[in-house]
Structure formats: C-alpha cells, structure tokens
Amino acid sequence: MTKSAQFLLILTSLPDKTSAQKLAKILIEQRLAACVNIxxxxxxxxxxxxxxxxxxxxxxxxxxxxxxxxxxxxLIQSNHPYELPEIIAVPLDSGLPDYLQWVTRETTEKNT
Structure with missing residues (x-):
C-alpha cells in the first residue's frame, strides 16, 4: 500500500441521475477522484x-x-442542489496495493 497517501471513500447522494453524473464527471475531470460509482x-x-x-x-x-x-x-457544496448535502468521508485502512497506487496516480495533478 502507498504509505504517503491516506485513502478515503466519500459518500454523497443527489436527487437524480443527471446531477449525479454531472458531479461524478467533474470530480474525475479535475482529478479529485480516481473513480466514482453511481x-x-x-x-x-x-x-x-x-x-x-x-x-x-x-x-x-x-x-x-x-x-x-x-x-x-x-466542489460538492457548490454543485449540489441541497441546502445541506450529505458529505461523509470514511478513511480506508487497507486495500489492494495496486488499486491504491492507481487511486494515487489518478488523483495527482498533471502538468500539461
């Protein structure tokens, strides 16, 4: 497992599939998340x-x-239609090392 990064699973809910897809795409485009499951x-x-x-x-x-x-x-607060959106972060103590390395790579800002 990559020691330099602490990994999180963040939970949120949106009122419809369109807003969920929009938020997920922004998170991935901005390299804030490696993967978003809808x-x-x-x-x-x-x-x-x-x-x-x-x-x-x-x-x-x-x-x-x-x-x-x-x-x-x-980002969630500014793109969420609810007055008080659910945002819960769960720390991940362990995981498949190769997967966690991928999460680290995908959430690292690239110089383009």
Missing part, C-alpha cells in the same frame, strides 16, 4: 426542519486521497 436509486428517510421526509436519491461512492478532501467538499 449507485441505483435508493429511498432515504430523514428528519429535516422538524419534518420527516422521504426522498429518492442517487448515492455516489467517491474514491480518493485525503489531500483532495477539501477540494471535493467545496
């Missing part, structure tokens, strides 16, 4: 402003490195 629609039940809400949402799984977290958080 999962099938799920039903979320939550309390918001003292009301119990039910919503269909599209979950995203974002694979990245710790050093890209702040930029990802800002």
């Amino acid at each position: 999962l099938p629609s799920c039903t979320s039940i939550y309390r918001w402003q003292d009301q119990i809400e039910t919503a269909n949402e599209i979950p995203l799984l974002i694979k990245t490195v710790q050093e890209r977290y702040t930029a990802i958080e800002k």
Whole structure:
C-alpha cells in the first residue's frame, strides 16, 4: 500500500441521475477522484426542519486521497442542489496495493 497517501471513500447522494453524473464527471475531470460509482436509486428517510421526509436519491461512492478532501467538499457544496448535502468521508485502512497506487496516480495533478 502507498504509505504517503491516506485513502478515503466519500459518500454523497443527489436527487437524480443527471446531477449525479454531472458531479461524478467533474470530480474525475479535475482529478479529485480516481473513480466514482453511481449507485441505483435508493429511498432515504430523514428528519429535516422538524419534518420527516422521504426522498429518492442517487448515492455516489467517491474514491480518493485525503489531500483532495477539501477540494471535493467545496466542489460538492457548490454543485449540489441541497441546502445541506450529505458529505461523509470514511478513511480506508487497507486495500489492494495496486488499486491504491492507481487511486494515487489518478488523483495527482498533471502538468500539461
């Protein structure tokens, strides 16, 4: 495993497939994430402003490195239709070394 990078799995959800695809593409284009999985629609039940809400949402799984977290958080907030988007970062303790090296390579800014 690459020792210099701490790896993250970032979770967020969007209200529709179009906005999920748009955000995923921006994350990859800007090399903020190596891979974004767009999962099938799920039903979320939550309390918001003292009301119990039910919503269909599209979950995203974002694979990245710790050093890209702040930029990802800002990007999600600026491209997300919700007033308070879900942004949860889960640290990854281990993984297939070759895969984690690929994540590091894909999230490194290239000089072009």
